[in-house]
Amino acid sequence: MTPAEALRRLERGNTRSVNGNFKAKNYSPLASTPAKGQKPFAAILTCADSRTDPDFMFDMAPGNLFVVRNAGNVLESVGLGSLEFAAAVLGVSVIAVIGHTECGAVIATEGSVKTGEMPGPHLDSFVDLISPAVEALPAGHSTQDAIAANASYQARRIQSQSSTIANLTATGDVGIVSGVYGLASGRVTWLQT
Template sequence: MCEKCSPRTIGRRGLLAGGLALAAAPLLASSAFAQTSPAAPVSPDEALKRLVEGNARYVANKPLNVDHSADRVMRSRGQRPFAAIVACSDSRVVPELVFDQGPGELFIVRVAGNFINEDGLASLEFGAAVLGVKLVVVLGHTSCGAVEATITSIRDKTLPPGHLPSLVNALRPAVYDAMRSNPSDLLAAATAQNAKLNAKLAESTTPILSAQAATGNLKSAAAVYDIGTGKVSFL
């Protein structure tokens, strides 16, 4: 056995080198994950740009994200979504498809009527403070049944059964706001106003979201998805 390879000559220096190599293994794995995933946006504006470009691909039926098995093992090691989407529970609204983003890129909060309640705020706080999302998009959509039900409830001065009144009450402010201008299409106006009100809430709620917004690390945007055309219009 050569003298350099003898166990007696490994000593402290060899053990230190081996320890450093073992310690570096997780970092190398993280580096590999970063290289095989899309680069995380460095600003809220870049995050918005990615969503706009993705929706354009969706409308043109030219998506990039068609292989959802790619990087599955890497995703099991963690997540780093660049944007949060507050979407309606409507089965026709699928944010990952609408914005042509792959698994792990969007942090989705869903509830019928796409409003933000206490649970939604907590989820968005987690997304911003822990996962590092840069943008919150409140995404309304055409022909929203939740908003339409709220309009009917107000006009008929009735409440729906079960737990549905809590949903209607959450959407009332947007409907009342829209009614003041007597729009020709109250459903469309209320849907847009609901997205705007909740987008404002997403970056003004203290302490976490407002602090992120104040430093420029987080922005919010309101948008409406047209189910018929696939296009997302930012308001």
């Protein structure tokens, strides 16, 4: 599968999800073959927010998506290692960074950038990683702008921080995309990375 085909598969799955026309309804292990080894076609880096579920948003049964999640869909070292594993060993064709509307991690970062106050020892870890995306925006930007900027910033960081993944994108084996999931619409809006 090419990166473009993998992206189209995600787009079609999201359309099914938005329309409530779910194909991957049967989550029984008997309905698929995950126990026989995995061959996911996409890796997803998304937020830990309880309202964002990649299998639901793309209507995918177990075995299709390799998922890394944390508050603010930030790229950190274990997550990057996981994405390298997905790309180099499992052979995913596309890596998608998916932010979402109303993201509390981004909103907290905007507050921190504004006031200069950090939220606390461990919460700082994702605020630190989101801040450069927020700080690069013009004054008066919207939270929606910050959410989109963070998703595309984390996607660019995958490319710049992993030579393994950069080599796979250079050969056309892997694509990196980013998007924002609308909590109200269920729709993923793809961004220019």
